[in-house]
Amino acid sequence: MNKLSTMDLSRDESLYKSLLLTLYTIIPLTILPLQFLSAPYGKHFRPGWGPTLPAPLAWFLMESPALWLTSLLFPLGQFRSHPLSLFAFSLFLLHYTNRTIIYPLRLFFSSRSSSPVPLSIALMAFSYNLLNGYVQSRSLSHYAIYPATWSAWVWARVVIGTAIFFWGMKVNITSDQVLVRLKEEAKGGYKIPKGGWFEVVSCPNYMGEMAEWLGWAVLNWSPAALAFFLYTFANLGPRARAHRKWYREKFGEEYPASRKAVVPFLY
Numbered sequence: 001m002n003k004l005s006t007m008d009l010s011r012d013e014s015l016y017k018s019l020l021l022t023l024y025t026i027i028p029l030t031i032l033p034l035q036f037l038s039a040p041y042g043k044h045f046r047p048g049w050g051p052t053l054p055a056p057l058a059w060f061l062m063e064s065p066a067l068w069l070t071s072l073l074f075p076l077g078q079f080r081s082h083p084l085s086l087f088a089f090s091l092f093l094l095h096y097t098n099r100t101i102i103y104p105l106r107l108f109f110s111s112r113s114s115s116p117v118p119l120s121i122a123l124m125a126f127s128y129n130l131l132n133g134y135v136q137s138r139s140l141s142h143y144a145i146y147p148a149t150w151s152a153w154v155w156a157r158v159v160i161g162t163a164i165f166f167w168g169m170k171v172n173i174t175s176d177q178v179l180v181r182l183k184e185e186a187k188g189g190y191k192i193p194k195g196g197w198f199e200v201v202s203c204p205n206y207m208g209e210m211a212e213w214l215g216w217a218v219l220n221w222s223p224a225a226l227a228f229f230l231y232t233f234a235n236l237g238p239r240a241r242a243h244r245k246w247y248r249e250k251f252g253e254e255y256p257a258s259r260k261a262v263v264p265f266l267y
């Protein structure tokens, strides 16, 4: 290996480490302000945040780095052909194909449009997806430590993590579908969601999303995957609480007080 490539490798590693640290740093920087204000889109949309984008376009653009950036970076890593790396990456792509393409199409073809998304919020989400996409794909295909043998511990991680991931994905997608349908039933307004996990928590779609990345963190057992799960909780936990408060203010006693925000019986 010549001197230049050694330098390039060490620069690449320090970039990876800095961005991983950035991902950990934005966890408290996200959860703290969200205790006092909610991101101004959806139920919490309010004017004064500048120009807006239609929701389907915003979702497509802001989530897209999770598909294109990761697909460009993943093949560059030394573990690009490792079965665990490929498997975990395929779950990541599965989730983001839904979030970037299928979910926006569902919103686009809905007979009632969702609230617009301020460009500033879409840009923040886009930047997050660039950061997270870089960290997750480089971790998966290059910097993660993969076991030399398929021990019982590795099998347990893979089986339990994958089961949690798919359970979360099912709850996330079906809950999103219920909500988008409810928007149509409410002729563009809001109704109290009923049935299934909606009887237990205000935001089963967020609960499912958190479960997905918890399962993914168990499967990967890496600092990068853990950061992703913690960030998802930091972002969606306070938003779920804001949704619950919003339901209680809008619908009063009609909205069951027993429903927690996002973690059944706890939070």
Ligand SMILES: NC(=O)c1ccc[n+]([C@@H]2O[C@H](COP(=O)([O-])OP(=O)(O)OC[C@H]3O[C@@H](n4cnc5c(N)ncnc54)[C@H](OP(=O)(O)O)[C@@H]3O)[C@@H](O)[C@H]2O)c1
Pocket (backbone or CB within 6 Å): 041, 042, 043, 055, 107, 113, 114, 115, 172, 176, 179, 180, 182, 183, 184, 186, 189, 190, 191, 192, 193, 205, 206, 209, 231, 232, 235, 236
């Ligand atoms: N990983 C992350 O950090 C992250 C961050 C954000 C979102 N997400 C995921 O992205 C998806 C969408 O997130 P979101 O924040 O937009 O979810 P949301 O607030 O629950 O809204 C989902 C859709 O349902 C509509 N809706 C929600 N509650 C309704 C009700 N009671 N009656 C009628 N219509 C209702 C919304 O319309 P309006 O838009 O008009 O309210 C929107 O079209 C979720 O699956 C979430 O997990 C992930």
